[in-house]
Amino acid sequence: MTIDISWSALAMFSAVLLIPVLINWHFQLSLGKDIAISLVRMAVQLALLGIYLQFLFDLDSLWVNVLWLALMLVVGASAIIGKAKLPQKALFIPVLSGLILGLSPLLLILLFALLKPSPVYSAQYLIPLAGMLLGNSLSANIVALQRLFNALSEKTSEYEAYLALGANRQQATLGFVQTAMQQSFAPVLASMTTVGLVTLPGMMTGQILAGSDPIIAVKYQLVILIAIFVMLSISIATTLSLTVRIAISQTGLVKLTSR
Template sequence: MQASIDISWLQLGLFASLLLIPLTINAHFKLGINKSTVISLLRMLVQLFLLGLYLEYIFVLDSVWLNIAWVIIMITMGSYSVINKSDLSSRKLLLANAFALSCALLPLLSIMSLLVIQPTPVYSAQYMIPLAGMLLGNSLSGNIVALQTLFDAFKQRQDEYEAAIALGASAYQAAFPFLQHAMKKAQAPILASIATTGIVTLPGMMTGQILGGVAPMVAIKYQLLILIAIFVMLTVSLSITLLMSLKYALAKNGLIKIKFKAD
C-alpha cells in the first residue's frame, strides 16, 4: 500500500479558502452566525496547531503522569463546554458532568489499553490521547443535547410536571419521562451513524488509518472497537449526567433550582 502523503501548508491554506462558500451562504440567509463561525474556525486552527506541536513532544516523552494530566484537562474542558453550550449556569452541573465523563471514559480506556490493544508501554500517549479524544469528542454533543432537552422539557411541559407532583409523584418520578426523552434524543444521532457505517458513511478514524497506509481490515477492527466504546461511553455518561443533574436541579418539594442563563 502507498505510504501516507504529506500535505503542504500552502495546499491546506488554498483548500481552506473554500470556507468562503458556507460563510457566503450564511450571510445570504442572514443567519447572524458568521462572526461566531470565524472565531470557532480560528480557535480550531490555533488549538490544533499547538496540539500538534505539543503531541510531538508528549509522544517522545511518553510520561504516565503527563498523559494522565492531559486526559484530566480534556475532561475538564469538555465538561465546561457541555455546560456552557447547554446554556446552563451551575458549578454543580459542571462537576456532575465531569464526574460522569470520568466514570465512563477511564474504565473504557483501561480495558482498551490493558486487554485489547495492549500497547508498550500500556499508557502510550500514541494510543491513550487519541482514544480519549475520540471518546470524549463523540460524547460531548450527546451530553449537550441531553441537558438541553431535559431542561427544555421543564419549560415546555411544566404543567405536566406540576400535575404529576400534585398527584403525589416524587420530583424524580414526575421528571422521569423528561429524562427518558432526553436520553432517546441524545442517542439518536450515534445510533443512526452506527446503522449506516460502512454503507453510507466511512468513519473518520478508519479513513485516517487507511490514508496513513494501514491495511483496511486492521482499520475496520479499530473502527469497530472505537464505535462500540463510543456508544458505551455515551450511554453511561448520559445516564450519570442526567441522574446527577436531576438530583442537583430538583428540590424535594419539586421546585426546579437550576435555570437557563437566558432566564
C-alpha cells in the same frame, strides 16, 4: 506509507474556502466575522495541538498524560454546561462525574485488555482514544441536559400533577429523562445504522489513507463506535440522574433552571 502534504499545497487547497465566503456574501448571512474567527482559531489551535502532541508523544510520561486527560475532562464538562446554558457551579460535578464514569472503564479495557500498548499509558493511544470518546459525548450530553430542563420548564403542570399524585422527584421526572436520553442517543444510533453505507468514519478513513489494511481499519472503527455508544450511555445516564438530584429538592421543588 502516509503521503505528506506540504504547507504550500495546504495553503493552495485552503483557497476552496472562498466558496463558503462567497455563499455567505451572496445570501447575506452576516456570518463573515464568525467564519473568520472560526477559521483562524481552528488553524492556530490545530497547529499548537500538533506541536504539543509531538512533544507529548516524545515525552510519554504517565503523570503528564494523566494531567492532560484530567484537563480534557474538566474542559469537556465545562463546555457541556456552557453550551446547554445551565448553571456552571451547580452542575459541574454531575456532568464531570458522568464523563469520568463513562470514560475511565472503557480506557482501562481498551488499553489493558484489548490494545495493550507498551507502555500501557502510551500517549499515542491514551490521548487520541480519550479525545475521540469525549468529543463524541459532548453534543449528546448537551442535548440531554437541554431536553430535560426544557421539559421541566414547558411541562410544569404535568410534572406537578405527578407530584400531586404522590410521586417522588425520580418518578415525576422519569418521562422527561427517558425523552432526553432517547433524543440524545438518536444521532449516534443513526450514525451506527448508516456506517459503511452512507458514511465512512473518520478514524477508518485516516487509517486507510495512512496505509493500514482496510480490515484492520474496520476492526479499529468497530471498537471506537462501540466504545462511543457505551460511553454515551453511561455518561448521559449518570449526568441526568445526578442532575435530577441536584436540580430538584426532595420535596419536588425545581431549584435550577436554564439561563
